[in-house]
Amino acid sequence: MIECVSCNAKYDDNEVIYNCKECGSVLEVVVDIDKSDVPRETFDCRKDVLWKYKEFMPVDETKIVSLDEGGTPFCKCNKLGEKLGIDLYVKVEGSNPTGSFKDRGMSVGMTKAMELGVDTVGCASTGNTSASLAAYAARAGLRCVVLLPSGKVALGKLAQAMFHGAEVLSVNGNFDEALETVTALALEKHLYLLNSINPYRLEGQKSIGFEVVHELGWKSPDRIVLPVGNAGNISAIWKGITEFHNAGYIEDLPMMTGIQAEGAAPIANSFRKNTMDMVPVQDPETIATAIRIGAPVSSIKALRAIYDSNGYAETVNDDEILAAQLDLARYEGIGVEPASAASIAGVKKLVEEGVVDKGEQVVCIVTGHLLKDPNTAINACTEPIEIDADVEALKKILLNK
C-alpha cells in the first residue's frame, strides 16, 4: 500500500502516482513487518547485498533488476575520529556498482518499473541519478531519458549516463527546473519517473539504515550524518531504521543529522526556524553539485526525520567541504566526491559547536565516489613533476625532499 505522508490517503501498490491526489503531498510505501514473522537471523547467512533484506522490499521478487548493489564497506576511521574526539565510522556508498547510493534506489525502482510493465524510464539529475538510471535501464532493457542541468554535472557522471546509452538532454536551467519539466512529462505518462519523488526509490535506499544497524551488531549509532540535497536519502534511512525498530530488531534510534551546502540550504534554514515549512532557495550554488538543489521534494519527510529523531541540520561552505574531502582521502584513504564530504565537514562543525558530544558514536554516509568528479580532485592538487626516465634524476628529486 502507498500512503500520503500528510493526509494519509491510501493508494494501491500498482497505481503509478508521484503525489497525493487529495493534497499534493509526497507518498510512501507502507511496510510493516514484525520479528515474529521474520526473525533477524534470517539475514545473517545471505549474500551481503541489498536484496538480503528482500522481505522489507515491497516489490515482486521474480522481477528483480540488480547489479549486486548494497553491502558497501563500513569503515572505522580512527585517525579522523581521534582528531574530532568521536567514535567515527563511514559507510562508503561510492563502492556501489555505479559509484553512488542511487544504485540501491534504482534497483528497487527499476524492479517496480518491470512489475508495472513500462517501456521508458526517466529522471532529472544532478548527475548520479542519471548515471545509475542509465545503467539499470540498460540491464532491464528499457528506454532511458535523463535531463541534466547544463554545465553543472560532474564529468564522471555525464560519461556514465551517456556510455550506458541514456538519451541525455542538457537543460538550460537548474536541477529544480529540470525536475519540474520531467515530472510534467511523467504525469502525461510518457515515461516512468525514477527520481526520489517515486517512493520505491526510497525503499531501496532505506537499506543503508538496515546495514548500519546490522553491522553495529543490531545497535543504532548515536548519530547518522549525511549530505542533504533533494532530501530523499535522509528520509529513506530514517524509514529503514524505524522499520527495524518497529520490527523489534533494535532498541535505540539515531539522531538523524542533515548537512547542506551554505548556498543550497532550504532544509537547514527550516530547522533553524524550527518549522516544517520549507522556503525554496532560488539560485542554489555550491561546488558539491550533487546537493545543488533549491527545492527538495522530500522536505516534509526529511524534516520529520530530523525532528522526530532529536537530530540536527547544519550548513557548511565550499572550503569546508573541500578540506573535509581532502582529510578523508589523506588520513583514511577514502576517496569521495565533494557532496559526500559535506557529512564529514558537518560533523567537524557540530563538534566545534558542541552539538555533537565528545565520544559520540557517529556514522557518516559518504554518498559518492571520488572519481565522479575528477576535475575538482585534480584542481585540488599540484601537477606531477616531470622528469627523464633516469634513476639519477629521480634520486635528485626524491632525496631532496
Ligand SMILES: *Cc1c(COP(=O)(O)O)cnc(C)c1O
Ligand atoms: C543524490 C546525492 C546526494 C543527495 O541525496 P538526496 O537524497 O538528494 O538528499 C548526496 N550525495 C551524492 C553523491 C548524491 O549522489
Ligand SMILES: [Zn+2]
Ligand atoms: Zn495527501
